Amino acid sequence: xxxxxxxxxxxxxxxxxxxxxxxxxxxxxxxxxxxxxxxxxxxxxxxxxxxxxxxxxxxxxxxxxxxxxxxxxxxxxxxxxxxxxxxxxxxxxxxxxxxxxxxxxxxxxxxxxxxxxxxxxxxxxxxxxxxxxx
Amino acid sequence: xxxxxxxxxxxxxxxxxxxxxxxxxxxxxxxxxxxxxxxxxxxxxxxxxxxxxxxxxxxxxxxxxxxxxxxxxxxxxxxxxxxxxxxxxxxxxxxxxxxxxxxxxxxxxxxxxxxxxxxxxxxxxxxxxxxxxxxxxxxxxxxxxxxxxxxxxxxxxxxxxxxxxxxxxxxxxxxxxxxxxxxxxxxxxxxxxxxxxxxxxxxxxxxxxx
Numbered sequence: 001x002x003x004x005x006x007x008x009x010x011x012x013x014x015x016x017x018x019x020x021x022x023x024x025x026x027x028x029x030x031x032x033x034x035x036x037x038x039x040x041x042x043x044x045x046x047x048x049x050x051x052x053x054x055x056x057x058x059x060x061x062x063x064x065x066x067x068x069x070x071x072x073x074x075x076x077x078x079x080x081x082x083x084x085x086x087x088x089x090x091x092x093x094x095x096x097x098x099x100x101x102x103x104x105x106x107x108x109x110x111x112x113x114x115x116x117x118x119x120x121x122x123x124x125x126x127x128x129x130x131x132x133x134x
Numbered sequence: 135x136x137x138x139x140x141x142x143x144x145x146x147x148x149x150x151x152x153x154x155x156x157x158x159x160x161x162x163x164x165x166x167x168x169x170x171x172x173x174x175x176x177x178x179x180x181x182x183x184x185x186x187x188x189x190x191x192x193x194x195x196x197x198x199x200x201x202x203x204x205x206x207x208x209x210x211x212x213x214x215x216x217x218x219x220x221x222x223x224x225x226x227x228x229x230x231x232x233x234x235x236x237x238x239x240x241x242x243x244x245x246x247x248x249x250x251x252x253x254x255x256x257x258x259x260x261x262x263x264x265x266x267x268x269x270x271x272x273x274x275x276x277x278x279x280x281x282x283x284x285x286x287x288x289x290x291x292x293x294x295x296x297x298x299x300x301x302x303x304x305x306x307x308x309x310x311x312x313x314x315x316x317x318x319x320x321x322x323x324x325x326x327x328x329x330x331x332x333x334x335x336x337x338x339x340x341x342x343x344x
Binding site: 003005006007008009016017021029030031032037044045046047050051054055063064065 | 307316344
């Protein structure tokens with residue numbers, strides 16, 4: 001299987017360890033085999049080890065080490081935020097966050113909703129069973 | 135008030151080195167290094183004034199150490215080797231930390247060093263790509279320890295310089311001089327997002343595909 005996601009200038013990556021855990025960053029330059037210069041609209045440009053980055057499918061069109069303004073404009077043009085939130089990976093993370101932030105009342109409501117859904121499914125199954133039996 | 139000597143002006147150091155700079159940068163003899171974050175210091179000192187010499191020459195040195203105390207020690211270590219002055223008959227006039235001017239810009243650093251191996255002294259030139267000079271120096275110390283088994287006290291940094299990309303000599307730094315650099319990451323390191331969530335046993339085998 002050939003590789004689909006490359007470390008390249010403009011590649012959007014997710015930080016999977018450390019202080020900026022969970023943030024999307026853009027690879028803006030490569031320092032050496034283990035580190036990249038990384039930038040995001042709300043952080044100072046800094047170096048990060050590739051071990052801390054999970055590459056995504058999103059790539060934006062920038063030159064090597066752009067100014068912050070250029071970077072933000074390029075991210076808007078490529079619509080990184082929406083692409084991420086609509087991707088399956090991005091959606092899963094949003095759901096995870098929502099589940100982690102539930103309070104007890106929310107969990108109670110969730111339980112009721114699951115029971116209701118289960119009941120509706122069982123009703124349908126019973127209907128289909130009757131149809132196939134008859 | 136520091137009295138200026140015309141040859142050794144006390145001035146803020148230039149961070150890009152002059153190729154003719156011959157100041158010997160020092161390493162302090164400590165058997166074990168506890169903190170490996172190196173800082174660059176400028177230490178200025180002179181011999182104490184005496185009847186024969188009212189205004190002794192002032193010397194300035196830029197060196198790397200983990201803290202100011204060690205930097206001052208290193209300063210005397212080198213000054214003893216160059217001039218007839220020791221800490222007991224000298225004084226440190228100033229010690230300032232030198233900070234990186236552009237810590238978000240990637241630079242190619244060349245480091246010239248003199249190190250002691252088991253059989254004698256050798257000179258070496260090494261290149262590193264990093265954002266800060268302190269990072270490159272730390273990288274150098276780690277690499278000398280791993281590749282040549284040379285410890286911290288046995289290394290003397292002769293000179294450091296920021297090398298423009300055209301003049302780099304080592305393939306390992308030249309291979310990154312590509313504005314359209316592109317390579318895949320081959321293995322994914324599967325680890326929990328913090329050390330707190332580390333467990334000895336896992337339910338399933340990790341998927342290493344990136």
